[in-house]
Amino acid sequence: MNGIWAIVxxxxxxxxxxxxKMLLPFDGLTIIExxxxxxxxxxxDKVVVVLGAHKEEIEKKIVTYNVIISYNDHYSTGMLSSxxxxxxxxxxxxxxxxxxxxxxxxxxxxxxxxVIEAYKVCGRGIVMPVCQGRRGHPLIINRRYREEVLSxxxxxxxxxxxxxxxxxxxxxETDDPSVLRDIDTREDYVNELNKIVR
Numbered sequence: 183m184n185g186i187w188a189i190v191x192x193x194x195x196x197x198x199x200x201x202x203k204m205l206l207p208f209d210g211l212t213i214i215e216x217x218x219x220x221x222x223x224x225x226x227d228k229v230v231v232v233l234g235a236h237k238e239e240i241e242k243k244i245v246t247y248n249v250i251i252s253y254n255d256h257y258s259t260g261m262l263s264s265x266x267x268x269x270x271x272x273x274x275x276x277x278x279x280x281x282x283x284x285x286x287x288x289x290x291x292x293x294x295x296x297v298i299e300a301y302k303v304c305g306r307g308i309v310m311p312v313c314q315g316r317r318g319h320p321l322i323i324n325r326r327y328r329e330e331v332l333s334x335x336x337x338x339x340x341x342x343x344x345x346x347x348x349x350x351x352x353x354x355e356t357d358d359p360s361v362l363r364d365i366d367t368r369e370d371y372v373n374e375l376n377k378i379v380r
Contacts, residue, residue, distance in 0.1 A: 185277030186298060186322065188226040189268030190217055190249075192284030193234025193257035198366045202236040205243060206371060208287050209378050213365065214240060216287035218247050224294040226280060230271050232264040259336045266332050279328075281340070282320035288360035288374060294320055297354060306352035308344050311361040317341065317353065318361030 192214050196203040204214035211219065214231075221229050229249040233240055234257025241251060254267040265281060272279060278301065282289065293311070297320055301309040307324035310317050321340060323331065331343060344351045365371050 184225065184227065184298075184302070185275065186226050186280055186301075187272050187276045187278075188221045188224070188229045188280045188282065188320075189265065189272075190214075190221060190229060190231045190282055190284050191261060191264045191268070192217075192240060193232050193237075193254045193264045193267075194261070194285075195235040195258065199368060199371070202239060203365055203371070204236070204240050204284055206365075208375070212243055213287045214244060214284050215247070217282065217284050217289075218244060218249060220287070220289060220291045221280075221282060221294060222247070222249070223291040224280075225298050227276070230268045231284075232268045234258075234264065260339075262331075262334060262336050262339055265340065269328055269331060272328075276325055278322050278324045280320050280322045283364060285365045286319055286360070286363070287365070288363055288377075289319065289358075290360070293356065293358050293361060296356065297322060300352060300354040304352040306350050308347060308351040310344065310351075310353055311356045311358075312353040313356050313359050313361050316362055317344075318356075320361075 208216050231249045232252045234254040252271045254264045256263040301322045310321035
């Protein structure tokens with residue numbers, strides 16, 4: 183195994199959606215199930231799913247998946263709190279964490295694996311995809327940054343980490359715009375449903 187563990191962030195309150203977006207139907211499954219499936223099929227050792235808001239309903243939906251569930255009691259403070267929660271559940275021997283928000287069901291396994299392969303060969307500690315000049319998801323962070331991330335204030339994000347360590351950051355160019363698209367609103371959701379190839 184390669185020591186890369188995945189962290190799926192699914193603790194948000196879905197305020198802009200108006201209902202738990204992780205549980206919305208998407209291509210035959212729910213959004214969170216589609217994301218978990220895409221990540222589990224990638225070249226990762228194990229998957230940690232961070233839950234917070236609506237945790238009981240989401241856990242019921244994913245309980246049959248071979249993932250580790252971590253509960254973020256501080257989810258209302260923002261996404262970084264969920265990243266920290268996920269990192270705290272990783273074993274001592276992990277080498278890097280692949281981090282993917284749970285509202286990106288459009289990012290397929292092949293794109294996730296492209297980022298993983300880039301990480302393996304580039305020799306850098308932080309790797310993320312770039313499409314049309316914009317940085318997207320997922321991103322990979324080497325274990326050497328674990329303590330720094332855990333100590334970051336909640337007002338910061340992982341983009342700050344990449345900027346702080348620009349010389350150790352590698353961006354992989356992709357023409358797949360799914361790395362930029364998340365589902366925040368009902369309009370986002372309908373647009374993505376219309377894009378699914380039948």
